[in-house]
Amino acid sequence: MAVKNVVALAGGVGGAKLAHGLARCLPPGHLTVIVNVGDDFTHYGLHISPDLDTVMYTLAEIANPQTGWGLVDESWQMLGMLEKYGETPWFRLGDRDIATHILRTHLLTQGETLTAIVRKMSQALQIDHTILPATNDHFATMVDTAEHGTLVFQHYFVRHRWQPTVTRIWYDGNATITDEAAYVLEKADAIVICPSNPILSIDPILSVGDMRDRLRLRRVPCVAVSPLIHGKAVKGPADKIMRELGVDASNTGIARYYDRLIDALVVDKGDAPQQGAYLETNILMLTPADRERLAREILQFLEGMT
Ligand code: FO1
DSSP, X not given: OOOOOEEEEEOSHHHHHHHHHHHHHSOTTOEEEEEOOTTOEEETTEEEOHHHHHHHHHHTTOBOTTTSSSBTTOOOHHHHHHHHTTOOOOSOOOTTHHHXXXXXXXXXXXXXXXXXXXXXXXHHTTOOSEEEESOSSOOEEEEEETTTEEEEHHIIIIITTTOSOEEEEEEESOOOOOHHHHHHHHHOSEEEEOSSXXXXXXXXXXXXXXXXXXXXXXXXXXXXXXXXXXXXXSSSSHHHHHHHTTOOSSHHHHHHHTTXXXXXXXXXXXXXXSSSOEEEEOOOOOSHHHHHHHHHHHHHHHHHHO
């Protein structure tokens, strides 16, 4: 059977890169990216959805190529003005990026759902695939740390530069998955878990409502792409957090972490896990061509599994 409709689960920068590769390989309308919203928070009264925006900007090909988050050709006048008022703006909102947060916050106060808002913005940015938040409900990743107690995710990740020792992760809010996410999972021919942080970015998607059970009971192949190369995170704190929470920071650890959720793990050459099926290839995505090549290999691999 041909793999026509693909659902990808993604967090921020690493996940967005593979989603972009998949978007370039699949015909318009055949990819849905279900995105983590556990990183969402309110900052200066604005509803910020970092991972949704990272995926949206990346698929629209307007993401900042240096950081992976935020917009290309950004300016920072607003932050300068905040500093003039004596603020310490630790979360860098660019002048153009802030339009997204203002509009999203406004539409939320008008009663629109996050799903409808992302659809509207994606259409305006001419994205011809679908981006869905995992939930429209309040659902916030909370990080218990040894040094600073409990931190809202962005305070842990950006304000404290993911340096505190993590003792536990939990979620604030009782959320259900959206009808749209349930529908695309039902219609999917294959599922791809992007190379996002399994604990910080993928677990909050799996922890929304019955998402984990839906994945376990799937009738289609599901692969995950490892965020590690020889035990080191390609970007961010994946290996650090895995160690802190007692998860083996290796592809074997990732394969165990995703036990029963995936049929195979996609890993870098020479870095095979000691358990489970796997595809060995070059998983480092430095250029858009790398993203497309990796996506194509994954789609071919999935075709062979159906
Ligand atoms: N990440 C940073 O490391 N520093 C920032 O100042 C920062 C600002 C920011 C603004 C908008 C946005 O959409 C994302 C932003 N990020 C920033 C990235 C982001 O918070 C994290 O990478 C993700 O939440 C983790 O996936």
